[in-house]
Amino acid sequence: MDASNPLATAGRTPAVSRVRSGRRIADRILILASTLATLLGILVLGSILLMLIVEGVKGFTPALFTAPTPGPGSEGGGIANAILGSLVMTLIGIVIATPIGLMAGTFLAEYGRASKIADVIRFLNDVLLSAPSILIGLFVYTLMVRPMGTYSGWAGAVALAIIATPVIVRTTEDMLRLVPSQMREAGAALGAPRSLVIRSIAWRAASAGVVTGIILALARIAGETAPLLFTALNNNSWFNASLLGGVPNLPVMIYQFALSPYPNWQSLAWAGALLITVTILVLSVAARLVIKDQRAR
Amino acid sequence: MTALTQSIALARASGTARTAPSKSADRLFQGAAYASALLVLAVLAGILGSIVYGAWPAFSEFGFGFLTSSAWNIGTEQFGALPAVIGTVAAALLALIIGVPVSLGIAVYLTQLCPGWARKPVAMTIELLASVPSIIYGMWGLFVFAPLFARFVQVPVSNLVEGMPVLGTVLYARIPSGVGVLTAGIILAIMIVPFVASITRDMLDQIPTVLRESAYGIGCTTWEVVRHVLVPQASVSIIGAIMLGLGRALGETMAVTFVIGNANRLSASIFDPGSTIASRIANEFNEADGLQLSSLMALGCLLFIITFFVLIVARLLVRRAKVA
Numbered sequence: 001m002d003a004s005n006p007l008a009t010a011g012r013t014p015a016v017s018r019v020r021s022g023r024r025i026a027d028r029i030l031i032l033a034s035t036l037a038t039l040l041g042i043l044v045l046g047s048i049l050l051m052l053i054v055e056g057v058k059g060f061t062p063a064l065f066t067a068p069t070p071g072p073g074s075e076g077g078g079i080a081n082a083i084l085g086s087l088v089m090t091l092i093g094i095v096i097a098t099p100i101g102l103m104a105g106t107f108l109a110e111y112g113r114a115s116k117i118a119d120v121i122r123f124l125n126d127v128l129l130s131a132p133s134i135l136i137g138l139f140v141y142t143l144m145v146r147p148m149g150t151y152s153g154w155a156g157a158v159a160l161a162i163i164a165t166p167v168i169v170r171t172t173e174d175m176l177r178l179v180p181s182q183m184r185e186a187g188a189a190l191g192a193p194r195s196l197v198i199r200s201i202a203w204r205a206a207s208a209g210v211v212t213g214i215i216l217a218l219a220r221i222a223g224e225t226a227p228l229l230f231t232a233l234n235n236n237s238w239f240n241a242s243l244l245g246g247v248p249n250l251p252v253m254i255y256q257f258a259l260s261p262y263p264n265w266q267s268l269a270w271a272g273a274l275l276i277t278v279t280i281l282v283l284s285v286a287a288r289l290v291i292k293d294q295r296a297r
Numbered sequence: 298m299t300a301l302t303q304s305i306a307l308a309r310a311s312g313t314a315r316t317a318p319s320k321s322a323d324r325l326f327q328g329a330a331y332a333s334a335l336l337v338l339a340v341l342a343g344i345l346g347s348i349v350y351g352a353w354p355a356f357s358e359f360g361f362g363f364l365t366s367s368a369w370n371i372g373t374e375q376f377g378a379l380p381a382v383i384g385t386v387a388a389a390l391l392a393l394i395i396g397v398p399v400s401l402g403i404a405v406y407l408t409q410l411c412p413g414w415a416r417k418p419v420a421m422t423i424e425l426l427a428s429v430p431s432i433i434y435g436m437w438g439l440f441v442f443a444p445l446f447a448r449f450v451q452v453p454v455s456n457l458v459e460g461m462p463v464l465g466t467v468l469y470a471r472i473p474s475g476v477g478v479l480t481a482g483i484i485l486a487i488m489i490v491p492f493v494a495s496i497t498r499d500m501l502d503q504i505p506t507v508l509r510e511s512a513y514g515i516g517c518t519t520w521e522v523v524r525h526v527l528v529p530q531a532s533v534s535i536i537g538a539i540m541l542g543l544g545r546a547l548g549e550t551m552a553v554t555f556v557i558g559n560a561n562r563l564s565a566s567i568f569d570p571g572s573t574i575a576s577r578i579a580n581e582f583n584e585a586d587g588l589q590l591s592s593l594m595a596l597g598c599l600l601f602i603i604t605f606f607v608l609i610v611a612r613l614l615v616r617r618a619k620v621a
Contacts, residue, residue, distance in 0.1 A: 034406040037398070132600060162340055169337065193322075194326075276430060
């Protein structure tokens with residue numbers, strides 16, 4: 001309810017003269033405290049962005065995007081290999097997660113609906129959505145890194161896919177549920193089999209929302225560091241198109257370089273941090289705008 | 298007309314013009330959807346299974362003593378979980394103590410006080426805090442927050458409480474470097490605020506306007522409406538939201554690794570460095586092998602049990618909260 005809502009003010013203004021001062025003080029404290037809490041939140045986001053811009057812009061040179069990471073203590077260099085490695089692993093992660101997430105979301109919204117098994121899966125998917133990513137890293141380490149005997153880009157991509165999938169499942173289901181059932185009935189009345197109704201009617205109607213889910217998942221995995229520590233790790237060489245070894249990537253590079261004693265490495269870490277945060281914020285804002293559009297329709 | 302007869306003829310010639318929908322393709326599609334959904338179950342089972350498998354050597358070596366031992370000695374291969382478990386719980390509880398009032402304040406502000414035009418942008422700003430990667434929080438905590446915290450909080454507070462009973466122990470920093478369990482708690486608090494605030498806001502928004510309007514109508518102040526109408530109505534989901542925040546705080550890795558100081562011993566002071574399960578794993582995993590690796594896996598197993606219990610309770614209380 002707005003403070004400017006006539007009902008609220010109408011209820012409050014005449015009463016103010018009659019209320020005991022204790023009630024008024026409690027009210028003032030609440031208003032002050034909650035306004036301060038909100039300001040604090042905005043201040044922190046502002047402070048983080050300011051810090052990234054101040055420290056990161058210095059490192060934004062053309063070399064940042066063209067040169068690979070320099071050795072310890074040496075000057076120059078960029079983070080091109082880390083950007084490329086991150087891009088490749090994130091994309092592979094999304095390519096694995098999208099069909100699985102899409103089909104699982106479709107099952108929950110179209111086939112399962114109120115069935116017991118769908119309830120269980122829906123619930124556990126929500127739990128997986130907020131599961132600590134470090135545990136997913138440990139899982140993929142045991143599943144892939146240990147048997148293969150080496151940290152690998154494939155393991156990193158699989159870990160990212162596992163983090164992305166529940167996000168896609170969730171948004172796909174939510175968006176399919178917004179599609180009116182009359183549309184499905186119309187398709188069924190024309191004699192279309194169920195899978196065709198889902199693919200050409202329900203999916204098409206929900207497409208913007210499904211795309212949002214994929215963007216949200218991208219934003220979620222782009223900055224993940226912990227699972228990559230145990231799977232892709234890092235390496236400072238050029239990304240050589242082989243995913244069968246450690247693959248340079250932005251988050252782990254930022255982690256290692258930010259805590260290193262070399263000023264050049266630190267400034268590259270800041271530049272990388274600025275790059276990745278701005279990318280993620282842009283993706284999240286874009287996803288929210290699309291989702292609002294879909295809900296309004 | 299000729300076209301029509303022709304097409305009829307064509308249709309007759311090839312049986313039917315349109316192929317009948319194939320039953321097997323339909324089944325295949327449904328099967329694929331079902332299999333994908335089951336994969337979610339398989340992944341969860343796989344996480345539990347793989348971590349228990351990896352942790353087995355440590356559990357069989359140390360048994361129940363793993364939980365109560367505070368040793369962490371690579372040379373003698375003695376490992377215990379106590380300092381990391383206590384650090385995890387302490388940092389997460391501090392995060393709740395600091396973060397929950399702030400989150401509730403933001404939710405009340407957004408639903409009750411914020412002018413209409415500012416509501417969307419303010420809500421968006423708070424939610425954007427949730428998408429900032431945790432490693433960025435770690436850097437911000439270490440390079441911006443910790444120095445300020447050391448200078449303006451740790452040093453004056455330590456000087457003030459020095460020699461006092463209880464407070465002199467809990468709030469005394471031997472080396473006021475800004476990193477420590479409390480710093481981790483504060484950074485975690487900032488990280489859980491957007492989640493708790495936005496879920497609480499959604500829950501408050503779902504309360505029928507009539508309830509609020511009637512309370513204002515009999516002359517309630519905003520505080521009374523919040524205290525006697527909104528909070529009782531939404532209390533179950535607010536507790537769920539808080540537990541969801543707790544789940545996040547328990548499992549958060551990178552931000553904590555940056556600011557907690559990564560000490561292996563227990564300290565009674567919340568200003569002193571400590572470690573959490575997640576930060577210990579992140580720090581040591583790549584150099585570990587043998588029993589140390591299994592012990593780290595065993596820590597992961599404890600983290601799995603704690604967080605999944607918390608998350609399951611949270612999700613039962615908040616049926617459908619926002620995506621990530």
